[in-house]
Amino acid sequence: MERIFGISTLRPGIRMFLYGLIKLAGVIALGSIVGVAGSIDSLHMKLLEFTFLLLSMLISLQIYAYRSNLLLPYSLLIWVVSPEIRRLMDWSFQLYSDTSIISLIPYCVSLTILLPIIKNIKLIDRRISFISKIMGVALLYGFCIGFLKYGLASVYDLLNYIVPFLVLIYVNVSCFDRDVRAKWLRSFSYLAVIIAAYGIYQYTVLPPWDKFWMVNAEMNSIGLPESQNFRVFSFLNSPGPAGVFFGLALAIMTVQKKWRGFGIIGMMIVAFALLLTLVRVGWIAYIIMVIAYFIRSHIRNKIQLLLLCVIILSAYIFILPILPGANNVTSRINTFGSLEEDHSFNERMSFSSNILSEVLANPVGRGLGSSGQGVKLTQNADTLAAFDNGYLNLFYTFGLPLGLAITISLGYLFVNLFKLSKTEKVYSPISFAAISAVLFLLFASNILRGLSGFILLFIISLAYIPKSSNGEET
Structure with a gap:
């Protein structure tokens, strides 16, 4: 995470403050996810979809930090396989929906490329x-x-x-x-x-x-x-x-x-x-x-x-x-x-x-x-x-x-x-x-x-x- 956002270059006090904000944001995000999922029918299915979304995002951030040249191939892979993951999910729960959280995964993963764009925009x-x-x-x-x-x-x-x-x-x-x-x-x-x-x-x-x-x-x-x-x-x-x-x-x-x-x-x-x-x-x-x-x-x-x-x-x-x-x-x-x-x-x-x-x-x-x-x-x-x-x-x-x-x-x-x-x-x-x-x-x-x-x-x-x-x- 330090490599992704450049936190390691900051002063220790500011670094600890940012770590606290990130952790607080993570707790709030997870609480919101559980709350939203709990208010919707098919709780388990929605929680599983959220899990796939978060996991895909974490992998994309990891790839950007350590193997950034693989970020585009990974994004393309997610674009291609996510519709099939959605179909497998719907079939497993025997529940079809016109909209799905899985559909957002390609966009969320692809938006990871904003990090290097912002960093190198002058180029x-x-x-x-x-x-x-x-x-x-x-x-x-x-x-x-x-x-x-x-x-x-x-x-x-x-x-x-x-x-x-x-x-x-x-x-x-x-x-x-x-x-x-x-x-x-x-x-x-x-x-x-x-x-x-x-x-x-x-x-x-x-x-x-x-x-x-x-x-x-x-x-x-x-x-x-x-x-x-x-x-x-x-x-x-x-x-x-x-x-x-x-x-x-x-x-x-x-x-x-x-x-x-x-x-x-x-x-x-x-x-x-x-x-x-x-x-x-x-x-x-x-x-x-x-x-x-x-x-x-x-x-x-x-x-x-x-x-x-x-x-x-x-x-x-x-x-x-x-x-x-x-x-x-x-x-x-x-x-x-x-x-x-x-x-x-x-x-x-x-x-x-x-x-x-x-x-x-x-x-x-x-x-x-x-x-x-x-x-x-x-x-x-x-x-x-x-x-x-x-x-x-x-x-x-x-x-x-x-x-x-x-x-x-x-x-x-x-x-x-x-x-x-x-x-x-x-x-x-x-x-x-x-x-x-x-x-x-x-x-x-x-x-x-x-x-x-x-x-x-x-x-x-x-x-x-x-x-x-x-x-x-x-």
């Missing part, structure tokens, strides 16, 4: 500072007009936006060796293979805790709660986030061998899990990132990418047809060639047309909490849980001026990373690929929030590790 790059100021003004504005109307939903929405952008700042101001980036990307791909393997197991067996969640969540769009009759979601909340997660991980594994977990076999596992999600956006993210990296990388990487594309195409033609669920997968992929006949695509176009009219009618925006999963925390009927156009979601939430400012700042990142990738040919190209994916995927959904935003801005940040760091890999 922030002017380009990252520019993006941060625009996003900070937009979030402050959105929260002010949203909190009065949507309450806790606006707080939840604020966390969904702010955590991914904190990652961008954190990587920029942290004094890591530059080769730590390769370790981060490898850990991402190893995690993706494990999550994909579970997704394949889930598809073939359907564990009872996942089935319990499917039945009670009433998400009819993911299929029937029967093995091989639903869209895979693995550890994640739904097939959508799972598809984007697998698509981004597969792109990382494709473009560089040194970032690949479990080799070609690992790639095939992730690719098959992505197919089982039936999420086209995941494949679009993958294709865009690979093409963007191909354009900006070394010539030898281009040759390797072409060979890998041949292998993946061959696997699709010869191996996929003999695997379970092949018919569902191929029929979904065939819709790429006839989008005008696809029901989902037509619904998205109709939704965008209607929302555009609402945005123009209310150019000041509706504020944070007006859309997204946080709407479950409010009783306000004037909200939208699903939003099928990310650009319009920005305008809908922050208003036309600030929505446009955020869009321009993303364009600024695109141009800047394009220039950086002319000279640095390993990490700048993958960051450029990530911002390219962001700009394209925003046409489908708001991928700047939550897990997808965390991953994409984490990849974008890799090009902005300070130049003073050493140990660059080539």
Whole structure:
């Protein structure tokens, strides 16, 4: 704890006083937790959820103090596994709830990165500072007009936006060796293979805790709660986030061998899990990132990418047809060639047309909490849980001026990373690929929030590790 807050550098009297305050705060916090949990039904379940929250936070503080380069991989792990922990908890107690303390764990753990940000804020790059100021003004504005109307939903929405952008700042101001980036990307791909393997197991067996969640969540769009009759979601909340997660991980594994977990076999596992999600956006993210990296990388990487594309195409033609669920997968992929006949695509176009009219009618925006999963925390009927156009979601939430400012700042990142990738040919190209994916995927959904935003801005940040760091890999 002394390393975390720098208490050991203070005078003995002040140090003892601070220790007393910390202990008093801990007693008050624990007493409040027990009191709140005791006033709610299912006492044991709430206490267990609080225990997971506190334990996760303590681990994150320990990692920051002694192995700070592992803080981002740990945060990503928590983002990915917490939905499954929640499902196991609900199934164990046979009690389903739309809201859970477990859902707060990824945000609380990720906010640990505020400690090094505050400590090293003077080291922030002017380009990252520019993006941060625009996003900070937009979030402050959105929260002010949203909190009065949507309450806790606006707080939840604020966390969904702010955590991914904190990652961008954190990587920029942290004094890591530059080769730590390769370790981060490898850990991402190893995690993706494990999550994909579970997704394949889930598809073939359907564990009872996942089935319990499917039945009670009433998400009819993911299929029937029967093995091989639903869209895979693995550890994640739904097939959508799972598809984007697998698509981004597969792109990382494709473009560089040194970032690949479990080799070609690992790639095939992730690719098959992505197919089982039936999420086209995941494949679009993958294709865009690979093409963007191909354009900006070394010539030898281009040759390797072409060979890998041949292998993946061959696997699709010869191996996929003999695997379970092949018919569902191929029929979904065939819709790429006839989008005008696809029901989902037509619904998205109709939704965008209607929302555009609402945005123009209310150019000041509706504020944070007006859309997204946080709407479950409010009783306000004037909200939208699903939003099928990310650009319009920005305008809908922050208003036309600030929505446009955020869009321009993303364009600024695109141009800047394009220039950086002319000279640095390993990490700048993958960051450029990530911002390219962001700009394209925003046409489908708001991928700047939550897990997808965390991953994409984490990849974008890799090009902005300070130049003073050493140990660059080539």
